[in-house]
Amino acid sequence: MYPEYMLDYEITPSQLAAILAGPEREHVVLLDVREPAEHGVARIEGSILMPMGDVPGRANQELDPDAHIITICHHGVRSMNVAVWLRNQGFEKTQSLRGGIDAWSALVDPTIARY
Secondary structure, three states, X not given: OOOOOOOOOEEOHHHHHHHHXXXXXXXEEEEEOOOHHHHHHOOOOXXXXXXXXXXXXXXXXXXXXXXXXXXXXXXXXXXXXXXXXXXXXXXXXXXXXXXXXXXXXXXXXXXXXXX
């Protein structure tokens, strides 16, 4: 299902939208690394909330290292940091959503609040 080469560190909102609209959706984990208050304001349906500070203590217990994990934050900085960290821990199919939930709202789903 996935190519033998390493995935890019970032995935664009349109690339993610295409994945979520297709059969690969069931193999994707949307990992929201923002704080609970942010997640309460705006989120992609089906995302798992795991604040950035909790990731080191929870990742190995709660995430499948073989899953395609998409990290999400507000603008893409925290999610990139988490994606890099997860890759270094062996989660090789981890990518960060470029531009975060803000770009997702602007480019894919305008019903999601922007803040």
